[in-house]
Amino acid sequence: MNDSKDLILRRIREALKSPAPVPGGHDYSHAETTPTRPKPDLGSFRQFLPEVENDFNSQWSLLSKNFTALKTDFGLLDSKEELTRFVQELQRTENWKRIGYHRGGLTTPIIDSIQTEKVCVNDPYDCQDLEKCDVGISECDAIVAQTGSILITARSAGGRGLSALPPHHLILARTSQMVSDLPAAYDLLYQRYGQSYPSMISFITGPSRTGDIERIVVLGAHGPKKLTVAILKD
């Protein structure tokens, strides 16, 4: 089908022949039509976004506060053994019969230690099988202290479905993956993927929720009802 690309671009160029005033300061004085201030960018956002301190301890306490407020469960684990026990304990209490996961440095050894039915998304998988999983276990790219968000991509977290479909999403991460704020998370994306971006990148902030009925928050609207982050000290 032919589209209207040329027509639309022509209309835009025609329209832009008359310049529009640059947004003014507090008084809405629209006078200039060329910007006089430097363009705002990632570096300057920290001047006005919510502040995050520089040291690990304050970032960790901010992160824990955010996790708690968002109803994200989390654990800070001292060793790989502890991390494994943490996951095994979850399996027992929640009685997981089927686990969805992707292969990775943190996930593989732990999944191997658990005896139950498994769906590995690295092999071609049937989405109906993933739907029947009690949990999806994935890694991530980063954890954002400022907002309590987990940054995942199709490459780091086993594609698109694993972290969205099962009722419980368990993320295995390391303390070194914590970044201070959203600008830092975007810096990381530029550096890690600048040459070739994954087809899907997502910030996950708490379990799925809705407020569509009388603005009352209900967890587990369509995505995971439960979100757990197990963080290994490194």
Added chain:
Amino acid sequence: MSTGYAKEFKENSGRMSQDLTHRAVIKKALNAYEVKRDENRSKYLDWQEARQAAAEIKWEAVNHLDRYLLEMTEKLEARGTKVFWASNAEEARNYVINLSQEKKVQSIIKSKTMTSEEIHLNSALEKLGYDVIESDLGEYIVQLNEEAPYHLVFPAMHLTRGQIKEIFKKKLGSNTSDQPEELTMVARDIMRQKYLTADMGISGANFGVAETGMISITENEGNARLTTSFPKIHVALMGIEKVLPKLGDLALFLPLLATAGGGQQITCYNTMIGGPRLNDEVDGPEEFHLVLIDNRRTELLSDAEQRDALHCIRCAACLNVCPIFKSSGGHSYGTTYQGPIGSVITPHLRGLQDWKHLSLASSLCASCTDVCPVKIDIHHHLLHNRRNAVSQSPVWWEKIAFIGFTFATAIPALFQLSIKIARLLQPLHGLIKGSLIDPARAWTQTRDLPEIPAKSFRQQWKERK
């Protein structure tokens, strides 16, 4: 005289503003939002500077729109996305319809997109026999109730849990209590299989990214993530004004949208999509189509004075503070985009003379301009629309009235005389006040004119000297 749309608006808003139940429901919902919004806004080091930066970034994007759109689409196409440029609603609809026919699509799942409402996509697809289902809970509720979304962000805000329970019972045969948890789970259970079996997923896009060729979707429920993960074909609809220059700009826009729109620091899922599933990825759609929609946005673009209305990120903060919205209700507008921003842009998108009445329905309190996270000069644009409407098609009797007024006020003796006559005639006005033969009926029906004082200022001044 007023058009059909104006008449409808007047009738509906008149009726709604007397509906105290409606008012209570809206008030309750918005009070909770305001508390959360203020709490999260106060965490910013400088909220005003954040707005200013956002306004400048949007200015840069909108005022170089051709360049950024080309950059975005070239990047997307290089990685396998099919981009379609639609100059109007019909072209956009036809593209989706042709694609569905060509790919033998049967069922379609949608996540929230106001652009789809704008181009009336659902009814066009349903007419052709496609099974189209809205997955966002609020959208699903209004779809079942066969009505338009009430609000840009909270589509079912006007319904109580009791009403929603009844809708579910009638349309789905479900027998639940009216607890929001239970009602939400009904929708969740129905939708899960739909994500996995639908042939096509349709989403909107809150932002486009020129630098890296991506769209960004903001949501809380996870329905957009599921809609864009499992169906073989993903179609995203996006207005041409949504593009941002840089990927990193989202570090500002994601929290800004969440705080202004939902009183959250950031929403639950913010997903950037740059194409169909890549070779080294385990899942995702085989095809990704982006439909870019003009549909008279370029008309608004050519009005340099109001061009900043295209900065809008559809957060609905302006609706949430608007006294007109709160008492008239979202449905009274009869537009896709309600509230102050709807009143500004609808005349551009659908004709000034038909929709100028929305710009008159304002107390000009400027609350909208105060809260807008991208600093759109909303209330002044309402004035601009009023001015443009009159200069485009002047009303003859208003013109005569103003000529008369100008004449009378320019000659002191004549002005004093007319005050005297008015003072004499005013008691007689009581006889016809508000009735059909009252020329000032539109006003006097619901308002009292203050009595003209026995002595004018001029007289009092003279006497005291």
